[in-house]
Amino acid sequence: MDKTAKIFVAGHRGLVGSSILRKLHNLKYERIITRSRSELDLGNQQAVLEFFMDERPDYVFLAAAKVGGIHANHTYPAQFIYENLTIQANVIHSAYLSKVTKLLFLGSSCIYPKYAPQPMKEECLLTGELEPTNESYAIAKISGIKMCEAYNRQYQTQFISVMPTNLYGIHDNFDLETSHVLPALLRKFHEAKLNNQPFVSVWGSGKPKREFLYVDDLADACVFLMQRDVSGEQSILNIGVGQDLSILELALLIKKIVGYEGEVRFDPEKPDGTPRKLLDVSRMEKLGWKAKVTLEEGLKQTYEWYVNQGIAGYEL
Numbered sequence: 001m002d003k004t005a006k007i008f009v010a011g012h013r014g015l016v017g018s019s020i021l022r023k024l025h026n027l028k029y030e031r032i033i034t035r036s037r038s039e040l041d042l043g044n045q046q047a048v049l050e051f052f053m054d055e056r057p058d059y060v061f062l063a064a065a066k067v068g069g070i071h072a073n074h075t076y077p078a079q080f081i082y083e084n085l086t087i088q089a090n091v092i093h094s095a096y097l098s099k100v101t102k103l104l105f106l107g108s109s110c111i112y113p114k115y116a117p118q119p120m121k122e123e124c125l126l127t128g129e130l131e132p133t134n135e136s137y138a139i140a141k142i143s144g145i146k147m148c149e150a151y152n153r154q155y156q157t158q159f160i161s162v163m164p165t166n167l168y169g170i171h172d173n174f175d176l177e178t179s180h181v182l183p184a185l186l187r188k189f190h191e192a193k194l195n196n197q198p199f200v201s202v203w204g205s206g207k208p209k210r211e212f213l214y215v216d217d218l219a220d221a222c223v224f225l226m227q228r229d230v231s232g233e234q235s236i237l238n239i240g241v242g243q244d245l246s247i248l249e250l251a252l253l254i255k256k257i258v259g260y261e262g263e264v265r266f267d268p269e270k271p272d273g274t275p276r277k278l279l280d281v282s283r284m285e286k287l288g289w290k291a292k293v294t295l296e297e298g299l300k301q302t303y304e305w306y307v308n309q310g311i312a313g314y315e316l
């Protein structure tokens with residue numbers, strides 16, 4: 001991927017896409033193409049094909065998707081399967097037809113079985129039942145991985161899939177209904193502090209364990225992979241930090257960073273989801289890549305960004 005390559009970042013306004021865009025700008029890539037959803041609906045097959053045939057990008061980062069936390073996934077399974085299947089099918093097929101050199105598809109750690117041995121290796125894909133709260137999303141993501149593999153086998157394309165663990169960072173979604181746990185807890189603890197609330201409600205039992213990767217580390221890994229030949233069995237790669245913590249431990253860390261002094265209460269009416277999903281990151285380590293940002297550093301940066309955006313009501 002030389003500096004004059006034409007690069008399309010799909011989903012450039014999202015958490016991941018915006019971070020990939022920042023990384024490419026910092027590395028002085030000169031020909032980056034973006035389209036907002038109103039300019040190009042990636043669910044529109046004809047429009048996507050016309051765009052690829054007109055623009056002829058060399059490299060594609062496919063970071064556009066229907067994304068959400070446990071509640072959104074559980075409540076809107078039809079939208080999660082339909083939108084993800086159509087976006088990825090349109091982009092991957094058009095990339096093949098327009099002879100894209102290399103495409104990187106964003107999967108997710110939720111593609112692995114609910115009770116997969118920990119840490120989860122890439123080989124455990126399709127070896128057991130999925131977690132019901134995000135089955136629709138996971139099935140769509142598995143289809144995207146299999147589509148990339150099928151095109152590589154039949155058409156000799158270079159389409160790779162990465163499986164990031166739970167992500168967080170600046171430009172995340174802080175909506176309490178649709179967000180993931182980390183931005184939700186940053187917001188809940190922050191608002192509880194501002195409003196002197198006596199407790200913060202944390203969903204589920206607090207026992208599930210999750211691994212969190214700062215989004216700029218993910219963007220770094222994605223660009224690293226685009227710049228290298230990772231064909232064959234390495235066309236699927238886990239990306240994580242290799243360490244996890246319980247939701248209770250996460251809540252206590254966020255409470256400390258925000259400086260909230262009230263109580264943490266659990267809401268057993270809300271689902272726990274997968275008990276644990278820690279990724280085995282040895283494939284990426286063998287390639288020479290490792291995450292750099294610690295959870296505490298990443299949380300502080302994200303909290304500062306959230307507060308400075310003005311969403312939170314006051315400046316730090």
Ligand SMILES: NC(=O)C1=CN([C@@H]2O[C@H](COP(=O)(O)OP(=O)(O)OC[C@H]3O[C@@H](n4cnc5c(N)ncnc54)[C@H](OP(=O)(O)O)[C@@H]3O)[C@@H](O)[C@H]2O)C=CC1
Nearest residue numbers: 011013014015016037041042043064065067106108166167
């Ligand atoms: N966030 C996480 O914890 C994880 C994310 N991933 C994967 O990473 C990728 C990016 O996720 P993330 O950045 O968090 O998601 P976001 O929701 O932050 O961003 C998704 C982007 O896709 C765009 N988009 C959605 N539908 C369409 C459409 N029909 N046409 C054009 N654009 C569209 C959105 O546009 P708009 O701004 O207009 O809504 C948005 O910019 C996804 O594939 C996700 O599955 C994987 C593991 C964990």
Ligand SMILES: C[C@H]1O[C@H](OP(=O)(O)OP(=O)(O)OC[C@H]2O[C@@H](n3cnc4c(=O)[nH]c(N)nc43)[C@H](O)[C@@H]2O)[C@@H](O)[C@@H](O)C1=O
Nearest residue numbers: 069070073108110134179180181184202203204271272273
């Ligand atoms: C990235 C990943 O994200 C999703 O899977 P998830 O990891 O289960 O998602 P989550 O971040 O929303 O929750 C993690 C844990 O945290 C608990 N929890 C506590 N309190 C809040 C809370 O306030 N909000 C949320 N959302 N969760 C909370 C919550 O009950 C659960 O036990 C999938 O959509 C999946 O498709 C996917 O790919």
